[in-house]
Amino acid sequence: MSSFSPKIHPQVQLPHYKLDHAGVEYQPQSIDIIVCIHNALPDVQRCLASIREQSSLPYQLILVDDGSGDATRVYLDELLSAQPDILLLRNATARGYTCAANQGLAVSHGDVVILLNSDTIVTPFWLERLLACAQSDARIGLVGPLSNTASWQSIPKIEERGDWASNPLPLDLTPAQMANRLGATALHLYPRLPFLNGFCLLIKRAVLLSVGYFDEEHFARGYGEENDYCLRARQAGWELAVADDVYIYHAQSRSYSHEARKQLAEAAGQTLVAKHGQEIIDQGVAFCRESRVLDSLRYRAQQLLTRWDFIAQAQYQWAGKRMVFILPVMEAGGGANVVITEIRALRRMGVDAQILNFEHHRVGFERSYPELDVPVIYSPTDFGIPDLCMNFDAVIATANNSVSWIAPLAKRANAPILGYYIQDFEPYFHVDKAARHRWFWQSAWLRRRWASYYFRRHPDFRAAWLSYLQIPDLVCFTKTEWTRQEVLRQVKRNCHVIGASFDLDLFCPRRERSTDSPLVITAMVRPSSVRRAASRTMQVLRAIQHRYADHVRIVIFGVTDEDLKAVGLPQDFAYENLGMCSSARIAALFGEADIFVDFSTFQAMGLTAMEAMACGMAVIVPQFGGTDSFARHEENALVIDTTSYQNCYDALVQLIESPQRRVSIMTQAHQQIVQHSPERSAYGMLRRLFEKS
Incomplete structure (x- = not known):
């Protein structure tokens, strides 16, 4: 350089x-x-x-x-x-x-x-x-x-x-x-x-x-x-x-x-x-x-006309439509971020898209999204949701519990179109021990057998499962083909794939590559979710830091120091913990980092990895799940069996010790990921909801 x-x-x-x-x-x-x-x-x-x-x-x-x-x-x-x-x-x-x-x-x-x-x-x-x-x-x-x-x-x-x-x-x-x-x-x-x-x-x-x-x-x-x-x-x-x-x-x-x-x-x-x-x-x-910053400007410019073509076509067909998304969240999270980003795209398309949340979530939600430029309706209870939604053309559930809140609308005259934005197969949120093993994710037949077991014994699993079947004419759409296949295999309900997406206008490179400073390696650590493999992630990072010492800089986020201690995760190595971060803070980190690792057992999509790729980083993602919607092994990412500690460690060592390979993956990732715009997904959503009406 x-x-x-x-x-x-x-x-x-x-x-x-x-x-x-x-x-x-x-x-x-x-x-x-x-x-x-x-x-x-x-x-x-x-x-x-x-x-x-x-x-x-x-x-x-x-x-x-x-x-x-x-x-x-x-x-x-x-x-x-x-x-x-x-x-x-x-x-x-x-x-x-x-x-x-x-x-x-x-x-x-x-x-x-x-x-x-x-x-x-x-x-x-x-x-x-x-x-x-x-x-x-x-x-x-x-x-x-x-x-x-x-x-x-x-x-x-x-x-x-x-x-x-x-x-x-x-x-x-x-x-x-x-x-x-x-x-x-x-x-x-x-x-x-x-x-x-x-x-x-x-x-x-x-x-x-x-x-x-x-x-x-x-x-x-x-x-x-x-x-x-x-x-x-x-x-x-x-x-x-x-x-x-x-x-x-x-x-x-x-x-x-x-x-x-x-x-x-x-x-x-x-x-x-x-x-x-x-x-x-x-x-x-x-x-x-x-310059990867200039490259980023060019890659985004290549997609600019495509993004605005989606906007123009949607404006012509659906401008004036009114949509409301039931988003019952108090704190920022990946799923909510995706919904909000695509609501912004819908509003650029002339669609009056809004959020419906609960009054008791208001303080936390507005603290998490202090500059939100999307209208929010606050409901005192879930019982009042159907009445608040009657003046919309489409009402979208975004989590399994919100399906039941909009279900009464299906029985009303002149009811709006009801949709379900499925970002994950949510029954798996309640599968713990089995989901840690490779065989669980390699065999759809075994997952169906385990699902039968959990359906009988776990009420939260059963509630999430039944949400897909609760409303007969529910329009279901999802991000990846993997999630579509999982819903189809497990509950025999088809979904429409609208494509993986992320906030293309936030995540970008913010510095040039340097051969002089340490490699910045980042990871999200989330002990509260078993499938995120927090222990394996910290163990690999500790081994890498001990091996490469001052040649690498480890930065984690998504967990407090107190939670790390509470669950006994390794802390005897040099790392920085940014704690719970806003999207803007993660974008700032990624804009100056080199490698992102996601050692989760599986990912229905892999939003954070997409955001990292958009910042010009090399990423490691799990092969199980829907990462194949954007990640290509050895081309724009390393896609590995993350259930193995050794696989995770070896993949990270390869990226550290092979600069040419790392830069090639960075370049391809950066160039290819920008096609996954929120406008593309928003347009697909509108088609599925309104083309038949």
Whole structure:
């Protein structure tokens, strides 16, 4: 990895911020926008029109006409007559981009200056969001957006047929629409880069005062001048950031032909090497190419259109439908998190999706979800639930006990559609000793035999079992094929698979890989659930820490220190315990970690492993259950028989001692997991509920 040390900061709260309706914060500052122009009139017209239409903050527009032909000159003269507040500079003959940019910089006085190519189209809230990124950290000196073609800032691809990718938008999608979709799901990571593309470059006034202008002597015609400036700014102590919530369209190669552009770029590259040396350039290029944070932005961009296709189709078919999910929980948990994430997706689809919980859960629930953006109905008792649900089109149970609460609705006239969101085969929650063994999970026949035994002897098992049969026309849907098969085999009821999903807008990488710091290994430890194999997990982690000592850092969560002591789990090794964590805290941990292990005996889906994969981690998951809905052994995960201590230990050793294998698994996991969006599952849910009605 290169010696460039990036920083990725969440959006910082600064005093006296204004909050705009794009959801970003900024301090008012004077802004100069400099556009250098050399012919290509249609592009110039589109660019200037977009600035006028999409810029809601005050700004000074500075145009530098660098020897354009008559048509462009006449247009600019007419524009100046109509808008006399524009500052127009003019060169009789073309001096080249670098000189033209310096002319604009020399007359600018703004607190921030934005150099904008004339073949760009800016989009809604571009100024606010660029400014918010610049102000998120005083050390940031330069800011650039994402684009279709902007070298390392390109999404969703950076290369194509040996050249920079052009990433054309679909014919039915405008730059503004693309920007709105990107901004709606942006993570506001503001990743740091060693180089920024000059097609749209925000520069703070303090940088101009400390670094100066572009190097006209070496890069008079452009191409390379921004790389040189980035290197000089970094040498002066400034950081370079990408505003990952800004998308600006770039046509490219308009003022110069494609071949001329390549020749200029090659010549500039040689000059850059002569001035700064090959090593620092190679380090920067290697960082940009290997950045898992940038990879994450690209992978998510690849799924962006698909996610919004689901939203658009659902809006067309089911906008205005009303749904309520019976979610009787007091504390945050994986199952509740999935439901809430998909309710948010449903609401983006125009569906009025709400939660129904109990009044006596309110304090704990609102403490667990302090910023919940979903409407919640609180019922004093379960007896009042049917009356509260009659005005909805669909009522969804999310746990076996909630099925009985909505069952009376089935007997009412004009009753809503009743559904059951089955995330697990809940009778197995009450199977203890047998579920510890491999043979129990290898044989569906044995599970049926044991189910018969538990049905007769365990009332909670029996209640969970019967919940699947309590309502004749109940629409059942589940996350994985394994759960569907289990319900079908055990109770002869079919379910619809809507697919595994997780909060794609929360879980992401937050740092780059490092070969210098210890490997961060994480695990959820939950002694209250036998199938989570807390003892085996802690034993493996202890052995790993004793073997590798300072080369690894063990971090666990999901259990208090008191509970660890109470159940006698191993504690005689170096580890950190984060205790009970919110999703945001787990996302922060995963964003900086390397390996996640789930040594549970089985997983109906494996939500936490999916979240870890989305953060660019290598994961180990159990082969028994539904992890095959997203995990592929030796490809994007290690999928093993976790009932064996030795298997768990050996798999973790392999990931620690084989960096190339680990990185390959990380990369594939990161790239593939983003297809499991909540919109995909929400759309499948709507189809199962409403297509027959």
